Amino acid sequence: MAYGPKIIDHYENPRNVGSFGTQQEIKQRTDVGVGLVGAPECGDVMQLQIKVDQATGKIQDAKFKCFGCGSAIASSSLATEWLKGKTLDEGLAIKNTEIVQELSLPPVKIHCSVLAEDAIKAAIADYKTKNGIPVDDHDHEHAHH
Amino acid sequence: MALTLPIYLDHAATTPCDPRVVEAMLPYFTKVYGNPGSRNHRFGWEAEDGVDRARQQVAALLGANEKEIVFTSGATESNNLAIKGAAEMYEKASAGSGQCRGHIITCKIEHKAVLDPCKRLQKEGFEVTYLDPPRDGVITRAMVEAVLRPDTILVSLMWANNEIGTVSEIREIGALCHEREIVFHTDATQWAGKMPTNVERDNIDLLSMSGHKIYGPKGVGALYVRRRKPRVRLVAQVDGGGQERGFRSGTLNVTGIVGLGKACEIAMAEMDHEGERLLRLRKRLEQGIAGGLDHVQINGHADKRLPHITNISFGFVEGESLMMACKDIAMSSGSACTSASLEPSYVLKGLGIGDDLAHSSLRFSLGRWTTEAEVDYTVSKVVESVNRLRGLSPLYDMFKEGIDLTKIEWAHH
Numbered sequence: 246m247a248y249g250p251k252i253i254d255h256y257e258n259p260r261n262v263g264s265f266g267t268q269q270e271i272k273q274r275t276d277v278g279v280g281l282v283g284a285p286e287c288g289d290v291m292q293l294q295i296k297v298d299q300a301t302g303k304i305q306d307a308k309f310k311c312f313g314c315g316s317a318i319a320s321s322s323l324a325t326e327w328l329k330g331k332t333l334d335e336g337l338a339i340k341n342t343e344i345v346q347e348l349s350l351p352p353v354k355i356h357c358s359v360l361a362e363d364a365i366k367a368a369i370a371d372y373k374t375k376n377g378i379p380v381d382d383h384d385h386e387h388a389h390h
Numbered sequence: 391m392a393l394t395l396p397i398y399l400d401h402a403a404t405t406p407c408d409p410r411v412v413e414a415m416l417p418y419f420t421k422v423y424g425n426p427g428s429r430n431h432r433f434g435w436e437a438e439d440g441v442d443r444a445r446q447q448v449a450a451l452l453g454a455n456e457k458e459i460v461f462t463s464g465a466t467e468s469n470n471l472a473i474k475g476a477a478e479m480y481e482k483a484s485a486g487s488g489q490c491r492g493h494i495i496t497c498k499i500e501h502k503a504v505l506d507p508c509k510r511l512q513k514e515g516f517e518v519t520y521l522d523p524p525r526d527g528v529i530t531r532a533m534v535e536a537v538l539r540p541d542t543i544l545v546s547l548m549w550a551n552n553e554i555g556t557v558s559e560i561r562e563i564g565a566l567c568h569e570r571e572i573v574f575h576t577d578a579t580q581w582a583g584k585m586p587t588n589v590e591r592d593n594i595d596l597l598s599m600s601g602h603k604i605y606g607p608k609g610v611g612a613l614y615v616r617r618r619k620p621r622v623r624l625v626a627q628v629d630g631g632g633q634e635r636g637f638r639s640g641t642l643n644v645t646g647i648v649g650l651g652k653a654c655e656i657a658m659a660e661m662d663h664e665g666e667r668l669l670r671l672r673k674r675l676e677q678g679i680a681g682g683l684d685h686v687q688i689n690g691h692a693d694k695r696l697p698h699i700t701n702i703s704f705g706f707v708e709g710e711s712l713m714m715a716c717k718d719i720a721m722s723s724g725s726a727c728t729s730a731s732l733e734p735s736y737v738l739k740g741l742g743i744g745d746d747l748a749h750s751s752l753r754f755s756l757g758r759w760t761t762e763a764e765v766d767y768t769v770s771k772v773v774e775s776v777n778r779l780r781g782l783s784p785l786y787d788m789f790k791e792g793i794d795l796t797k798i799e800w801a802h803h
């Protein structure tokens with residue numbers, strides 16, 4: 246299966262790789278939300294972190310780490326790019342189908358985009374929980390097919 | 391020697407045709423084009439001569455008599471003919487009788503071309519035991535002996551595994567089958583032409599092999615069928631003109647057969663030297679990778695294995711992304727027949743190495759034209775890529791922070 250140029254670009258030059266601290270430190274930080282989705286046995290694990298400017302409520306920075314195929318890496322890399330500068334609600338509005346379209350993911354790789362959307366939702370939900378903001382059911386809605 | 395990219399390290403999937411094989415085949419396309427079944431003119435006789443010579447070349451490689459060689463379209467057909475043909479011939483009860491038609495023993499890490507015929511036979515009234523392989527992948531005589539039944543009619547076990555290269559106790563299992571008068575079939579697709587084979591010494595009744603795994607053409611293979619002590623009979627699976635002594639009807643693939651014969655002749659002449667060379671290269675590859683990285687594991691038995699195949703698990707790195715990183719190197723994350731699916735290899739799962747490591751494994755298989763420079767390039771590229779991907783891996787971070795990955799509640803999809 247040949248990959249499209251955008252997948253290869255994100256795979257070879259992933260944006261915003263990293264973490265805002267160790268797992269312990271992240272748990273303590275109220276300005277950071279973490280989403281950890283997938284499972285090693287399934288061959289995909291994404292960790293997405295958002296850092297929120299608590300004055301403006303906007304996502305100031307985002308970082309990811311990913312264990313998975315090239316499409317999973319590209320999907321999570323793209324998600325961090327898109328999240329920066331967005332409000333939480335705007336972040337929640339990102340749909341997996343937009344990731345599929347932007348990267349031209351092949352049909353067998355659509356689950357990678359679903360995982361990225363799940364990671365975004367999980368990271369925002371984590372931030373809200375830490376800061377006592379009610380998490381809508383809507384935030385947890387998965388784009389499962 | 392200058393290095394040419396891409397590098398082909400997927401010889402267990404298929405091999406290039408040796409130019410000497412192509413040369414032997416060429417006249418049979420345009421000059422010696424007769425049908426070997428045409429018994430009354432020169433064109434037929436000459437084609438038949440070519441087939442006869444090939445039959446001797448294949449028989450010599452296997453230590454068999456040329457009358458024991460049946461040409462097929464490849465190892466998949468050979469396996470189908472051997473397994474279904476023997477089961478139907480030696481059944482204990484007839485179809486539709488409601489009784490068990492006979493018991494068959496095979497193993498969970500066989501190729502699909504063995505497993506699927508066995509599954510079909512199960513539907514048709516046979517009972518099949520699928521042995522659980524041990525972690526090292528080597529099936530022993532004792533494992534087979536433990537599941538034998540009075541109504542066992544057939545044992546089918548691969549000589550060497552296509553994904554991990556491990557070699558089972560075929561000679562010992564063959565002896566056991568002969569003691570109990572059970573037909574013994576081995577899928578020798580990865581073994582024959584690479585390692586010394588003698589169907590007498592090794593106690594084999596039926597042996598499948600393929601042309602394209604031994605630098606011959608695709609679309610041709612052979613089945614060895616024992617003719618004496620004991621004479622093994624089969625129910626034909628392809629009916630028609632009665633070619634191949636009725637075992638396999640259909641006009642012979644003369645060009646392919648001539649190519650298979652030549653490939654066998656070359657393999658036999660070069661086997662000792664080539665085996666040593668490949669073993670040296672494989673060890674260089676394994677040692678280079680294991681020396682350059684932590685948390686790597688070579689799957690399967692350390693010594694009981696083919697010289698040219700190795701299967702390595704890279705902890706915390708997903709196999710497909712690693713292949714993408716090494717896009718100048720052709721290798722595989724499973725067998726070519728199954729790597730289109732996203733499921734991890736059933737062979738690695740069957741060995742009990744865990745789904746997580748099964749997703750992190752690659753097979754490297756070396757061949758006749760693999761060079762030391764190619765191996766060295768592969769080592770450095772793999773080491774560099776694994777390190778880069780571990781830098782992206784949340785699992786590697788967690789591991790380094792002392793988090794037990796097995797204790798995390800993963801959200802399974």
